[in-house]
Amino acid sequence: MNYDLKKIVELRKELQGKSIPDILLIAKREFGDDLAMTTSFGYTGIVLMSFVKDILPEVPIYFIDTRFHFEETLKLAEKIKKEWKLNIIYISTRYTEQQLEEAIGKEAYKTNPDLCCHYRKVEPLLRVLKTKNVWISSIRRDQSITRAEIDVIEVDGRGTIKINPMYNWTKDQTWLYIKKYDLPYNPLHDQYYPSIGCVPCTAPVDKGGDERDGRWRGMQKLECGIHLYDDEVKNSKEKEKCQPSEKK
Numbered sequence: 722m723n724y725d726l727k728k729i730v731e732l733r734k735e736l737q738g739k740s741i742p743d744i745l746l747i748a749k750r751e752f753g754d755d756l757a758m759t760t761s762f763g764y765t766g767i768v769l770m771s772f773v774k775d776i777l778p779e780v781p782i783y784f785i786d787t788r789f790h791f792e793e794t795l796k797l798a799e800k801i802k803k804e805w806k807l808n809i810i811y812i813s814t815r816y817t818e819q820q821l822e823e824a825i826g827k828e829a830y831k832t833n834p835d836l837c838c839h840y841r842k843v844e845p846l847l848r849v850l851k852t853k854n855v856w857i858s859s860i861r862r863d864q865s866i867t868r869a870e871i872d873v874i875e876v877d878g879r880g881t882i883k884i885n886p887m888y889n890w891t892k893d894q895t896w897l898y899i900k901k902y903d904l905p906y907n908p909l910h911d912q913y914y915p916s917i918g919c920v921p922c923t924a925p926v927d928k929g930g931d932e933r934d935g936r937w938r939g940m941q942k943l944e945c946g947i948h949l950y951d952d953e954v955k956n957s958k959e960k961e962k963c964q965p966s967e968k969k
């Protein structure tokens with residue numbers, strides 16, 4: 722997208738410290754039909770969607786179905802979609818399991834999780850971002866060291882404008898809000914899963930551990946790649962070599 726960096730800087734000043742409804746209203750004023758949200762139905766995303774349903778009910782909300790989600794996540798997604806009447810759209814890799822297996826190997830989440838995440842998560846999101854230029858995300862600064870510097874609006878390495886209305890919410894504040902308004906949430910959160918992704922790459926976390934400690938346990942990996950463009954650049958050559966064939 723062609724964006725005016727000066728305008729983004731001005732918008733950042735306007736948005737900083739504003740409430741979530743105000744941030745969403747300003748986003749609508751500035752970007753209108755260019756807005757899209759993503760969610761994995763984690764607890765922070767639920768809070769953000771509870772505002773979106775009142776303020777931006779028409780905005781498409783993309784759920785990246787990796788084919789490895791927990792049953793609990795899929796059930797929650799269906800419940801929210803039905804009861805909140807949001808414009809939730811499932812997206813997935815365009816490759817079959819056989820094509821992926823041939824290109825990146827069986828159980829790639831064990832041998833090459835970056836490539837697995839690339840084809841199951843990043844690539845479907847990139848297709849969406851070709852049509853929607855402004856991405857509303859529910860990431861928070863206190864989720865991990867990799868997110869500690871995020872701001873309310875930023876431009877990522879792909880040139881996508883990202884709006885993070887919950888950037889300065891804390892974990893405790895988010896849970897208080899959920900309990901206060903009796904919002905639905907993934908029952909796995911009550912079983913020591915503070916951050917929930919794919920079944921093979923998500924584990925419970927010891928009390929007091931970091932929110933994302935249970936993701937890709939035992940590996941250096943902290944992010945799937947949708948929020949970190951640098952990783953994409955770093956691994957792009959490897960990904961080109963492993964391009965799945967679609968001639969099936």
Ligand code: SF4
Pocket residue numbers: 787789829830833834835837838839841842918919920921922945
């Ligand atoms: S989180 Fe794990 S299973 Fe899911 S896409 Fe990434 S590596 Fe694959």
